[in-house]
Amino acid sequence: MCPPDYFGIEYEINPWMRLDKQADQVLARGQWQELHQLLTQGLGAKVDLLAPVRGLPDLVFTANAGYVEGDLFISSSFKYKERQGEKPIFDAWFKARGYRVCKLGPDCVFEGAGDALPLGETVFAGYRHRSEICSHQELGAIIGRRVLSLELADPLFYHLDTCFCPLDESTALYFPGAFDKYANQALQANVPVLLAVSEASARRFACNAVVVGGTVVTNTGCDDLQETLAEQGFSLRMVELSEFLKSGGSAKCLTLRLNGRQPKFLEDGDGGRCGSGKDR
Secondary structure (H helix, E strand, O other), X not given: OOOOOOOOOOOOOOOOOOOOOOOOHHHHHHHHHHXXXXXXXXXXXXXXXXXXXXXXXXXXXXXXXEEEEOOEEEEOEOOOHHHHOHHHHHHHHHXXXXXXXXXXXXXXXXXXXXXXXXXXXXXXXXXXXXXXXXXXXXXXXXXXXXXXXXXXXXXXXXXXXXXXXXXXXXXXXXXXXXXXXXXXXXXXXXXXXXXXOOHHHHOOOOOOOEEEOOEEEEEOOOOOHHHHHHHOOOXXXXXXXXXXXXXXXXXXXXXXXXOOXXXXXXXXXXXXXXXXXXXX
């Protein structure tokens, strides 16, 4: 996570962002702290921090840094110039901690764990609004896993993690209205337990959730998830994240999960783009 010291709405790069609807920075700081406290003290998660940088207001949304699998970090290539300054900051953080830092090919936009989410043996990957479908084949080749492409149909749900949330190896939340017909069929065919959220909760970013064990942490206003989750053995905790929603983000956007499986990674097949964190 990255503290929101310099968070604000300084440009408009998604439908949620409006320069005439600014975030309250004091309120945002309190909301971020409440989320951090719940994750660490309430749920026992270990959270590492990235130092905020003036002039990069969206650095707080660490989910977009890249895709992490084991000691491998695949760096994002941001679509908009307003966020491209974040890339060297994220890369340096991971290199300093010994990760193998990789990148996809040139001219292929990829926005990390915002658009690439593993569930079971498959990585579900969104495209159209921010990431490009060309990134999916490269991602699969590097990590040695199947990547299932899903077209996002509604610009309000511009990243996959705004409308799809894996809860465990076989269960996920999703908002059907965010996907095209084929993507809905692909989700139904490939996710054993697929739990639809209401449009009202989807617009409160119910799917932009952080899962810690059996607890699902979302923005407030997602109360109708309580029973749905309980039926699957999950509990719901809600934190007010209204100021970040103004920028098109919520709980998941504010975090990047670091632990997870090791990739089926082939050093000789990466086109020279990957190396040890100490060497690159």
